[in-house]
Amino acid sequence: xxPADRGEFDSLYFEYPHFEAPARNAVExxxxxxxxGAGPVGMVAALTLARHGIRSVLLDRKETFNDGSRAICxxxxxxxxxxxxxxxxxxxxxxxxxxxxxxxxxxxxxLEFSMPDHAREKFRPMYNLQQQYIEAFLWQAVERSALIETxxxxxxxxxxxxPSQVRLTVKDPVGSYELPCxxxxxxxxxxxxxxxxxxxxxxxxxxxxxxxxxxxxxxHDYPTIRRALFDPxxxxxxxxxxxxxxxxxxxxxxxxxxxxxxxxATREENVRACVASxxxxxxxxxxxxxxxxxxxxxxxxxxxxxxxxRVFFAGDSAHIVPxxxxxxxxxxxxxxxxxxxxxxxxxxNEAGAALLxxxxxxxxxxxLDVFENATKSTRFMTPQTHGLRIMRDAALSLALTRPHxxxxxxxxxxxxxxxxxxxxxxxxxxxxxxGPRPGAMFQDVDLEDGFLSGRLGKWFTLLTFGxxxxxxxxxxxxxxxxxxxxxxxxxxxxxxxxxxxxDLHIAARWRRASPESVEQCMKKLLWRRD
Amino acid sequence: MTEQxxxxxxxxxxxxxDFAGHKQSELLLAKIALALSDEIExxxxxxxxxxxxxxxxxxxxID
Numbered sequence: 001x002x003p004a005d006r007g008e009f010d011s012l013y014f015e016y017p018h019f020e021a022p023a024r025n026a027v028e029x030x031x032x033x034x035x036x037g038a039g040p041v042g043m044v045a046a047l048t049l050a051r052h053g054i055r056s057v058l059l060d061r062k063e064t065f066n067d068g069s070r071a072i073c074x075x076x077x078x079x080x081x082x083x084x085x086x087x088x089x090x091x092x093x094x095x096x097x098x099x100x101x102x103x104x105x106x107x108x109x110x111l112e113f114s115m116p117d118h119a120r121e122k123f124r125p126m127y128n129l130q131q132q133y134i135e136a137f138l139w140q141a142v143e144r145s146a147l148i149e150t151x152x153x154x155x156x157x158x159x160x161x162x163p164s165q166v167r168l169t170v171k172d173p174v175g176s177y178e179l180p181c182x183x184x185x186x187x188x189x190x191x192x193x194x195x196x197x198x199x200x201x202x203x204x205x206x207x208x209x210x211x212x213x214x215x216x217x218x219x220h221d222y223p224t225i226r227r228a229l230f231d232p233x234x235x236x237x238x239x240x241x242x243x244x245x246x247x248x249x250x251x252x253x254x255x256x257x258x259x260x261x262x263x264x265a266t267r268e269e270n271v272r273a274c275v276a277s278x279x280x281x282x283x284x285x286x287x288x289x290x291x292x293x294x295x296x297x298x299x300x301x302x303x304x305x306x307x308x309x310r311v312f313f314a315g316d317s318a319h320i321v322p323x324x325x326x327x328x329x330x331x332x333x334x335x336x337x338x339x340x341x342x343x344x345x346x347x348x349n350e351a352g353a354a355l356l357x358x359x360x361x362x363x364x365x366x367x368l369d370v371f372e373n374a375t376k377s378t379r380f381m382t383p384q385t386h387g388l389r390i391m392r393d394a395a396l397s398l399a400l401t402r403p404h405x406x407x408x409x410x411x412x413x414x415x416x417x418x419x420x421x422x423x424x425x426x427x428x429x430x431x432x433x434x435g436p437r438p439g440a441m442f443q444d445v446d447l448e449d450g451f452l453s454g455r456l457g458k459w460f461t462l463l464t465f466g467x468x469x470x471x472x473x474x475x476x477x478x479x480x481x482x483x484x485x486x487x488x489x490x491x492x493x494x495x496x497x498x499x500x501x502x503d504l505h506i507a508a509r510w511r512r513a514s515p516e517s518v519e520q521c522m523k524k525l526l527w528r529r530d
Numbered sequence: 531m532t533e534q535x536x537x538x539x540x541x542x543x544x545x546x547x548d549f550a551g552h553k554q555s556e557l558l559l560a561k562i563a564l565a566l567s568d569e570i571e572x573x574x575x576x577x578x579x580x581x582x583x584x585x586x587x588x589x590x591x592i593d
Contacts, residue, residue, distance in 0.1 A: 376537070387547030390555070391540055401582050407533055408540060 019152035037188035041315030048340025061155035069130035071329035110399035111406035192317035202301035218288035352527030358424035426508035434491030466494035
């Protein structure tokens with residue numbers, strides 16, 4: 001929502017483009033993949049497919065990007081995905097990197113935490129960037145791609161599943177038409193129409209935790225450090241989060257009490273009053289302009305299965321997560337990247353169709369992991385019982401003298417999820433005593449002439465240690481010395497190897513590898529029969 | 531003590547307070563404090579902790 005004197009897309013700092021409805025032919029050929037929803041998740045999926053040479057049609061009922069800043073925290077693992085897709089440059093240029101968070105209790109700082117970071121990492125743990133920019137930068141790449149056809153103002157109104165294809169009914173300003181496709185990726189958001197058309201519902205335990213998320217534009221002198229205010233004078237009993245964004249935009253999130261309705265809380269005069277009192281508490285006395293606001297309800301819900309026949313759900317259509325974990329967007333980007341390479345592999349006969357069944361255990365597992373962490377954060381941010389509330393206040397109060405106890409207020413920002421027990425990863429080689437396990441995301445390292453992330457192939461990469469000049473069809477071999485820092489981080493010896501999947505997760509590792517064992521492993525993980 | 535251990539204790543105390551209810555939670559917490567003092571067997575430490583915990587209460591009372 002925006003102030004009364006401005007339209008829905010009348011931003012103080014962002015120029016919204018207008019996208020025309022598509023020119024289209026009377027008869028539609030069968031598409032390999034249709035993606036419903038051109039938000040960040042849909043665009044990442046389209047770009048991943050395109051990178052592997054697969055055409056897709058991207059449908060969105062809107063005529064521009066989403067209306068506000070919404071998801072603003074992009075994690076290191078998402079930056080690695082954007083980098084691997086070759087689109088990270090504008091993100092790096094515009095976003096604000098951060099590593100530090102500070103928690104305050106009744107106006108006094110009780111905790112400062114830093115997320116793990118190291119100079120051998122190419123990217124910082126977290127970056128702040130408004131969602132419209134995220135969409136705009138992805139769109140630059142989508143628009144350039146000859147393999148992605150985007151249809152704006154095109155709403156999916158019907159879906160018929162057949163054994164060998166799905167028929168979508170699409171409505172645009174010209175009329176309704178049928179769009180046949182082999183596979184569908186539904187990245188159409190929390191209220192996913194495709195999910196309803198498939199007769200599916202999100203499920204999970206319901207606990208309320210509602211926040212107004214509001215952006216203001218102001219000149220405010222504070223570094224890019226996330227601030228969490230517990231029980232502040234401006235919102236007694238509640239929690240307030242403050243994030244810096246580019247273009248002098250500041251995000252103020254404040255928790256609503258049970259007796260505050262969404263309708264009242266989102267009235268402009270009420271938002272202005274709450275923001276003003278938070279700003280006065282943090283010592284901002286200068287001018288500020290209200291840019292945009294919305295309500296975020298933090299109920300963790302997810303689908304039982306992210307796959308429904310030929311339809312795959314990705315992002316908010318598959319799972320909605322509480323606000324504190326900063327994992328809605330990041331989880332969605334990983335979904336799009338995960339299903340993207342798997343569908344490409346199957347469509348190009350590089351893998352058997354059974355590979356697609358690894359999507360749900362891997363990505364649903366990641367969501368459950370988010371829930372577990374978020375539940376812990378929520379318990380602290382929004383205590384649900386008297387006991388939790390007393391303990392929370394006791395911990396905060398005690399944190400003034402005992403920093404160790406203040407650690408309980410650490411919001412546990414995301415670390416990438418390890419795909420344990422996935423059918424698309426191998427069992428671990430137990431002789432390793434360091435390094436990323438199969439299922440974990442690869443660990444970036446500085447190879448002195450550039451980062452490992454820059455040497456990874458489009459498809460599988462084999463990271464070998466020592467003198468192993470192997471050539472394997474379709475696999476990018478990166479050879480590094482068997483001694484030194486890299487070998488140490490990877491727990492590797494002469495002859496060791498790591499097989500890295502196209503989505504940057506470790507497929508398998510061997511303390512002592514042979515070309516045959518690598519080949520056998522790939523064949524098995526990709527369900528190839530040849 | 532590890533963060534995980536501290537967190538487990540945090541949760542156990544929260545559910546014990548909920549179990550005791552409003553009327554008896556103060557009694558429960560006093561019992562826990564006495565029992566811990568008995569385990570620690572160091573009067574000076576316990577007395578200094580009592581002072582330390584009082585110090586954090588200058589803000590208005592909780593709810």
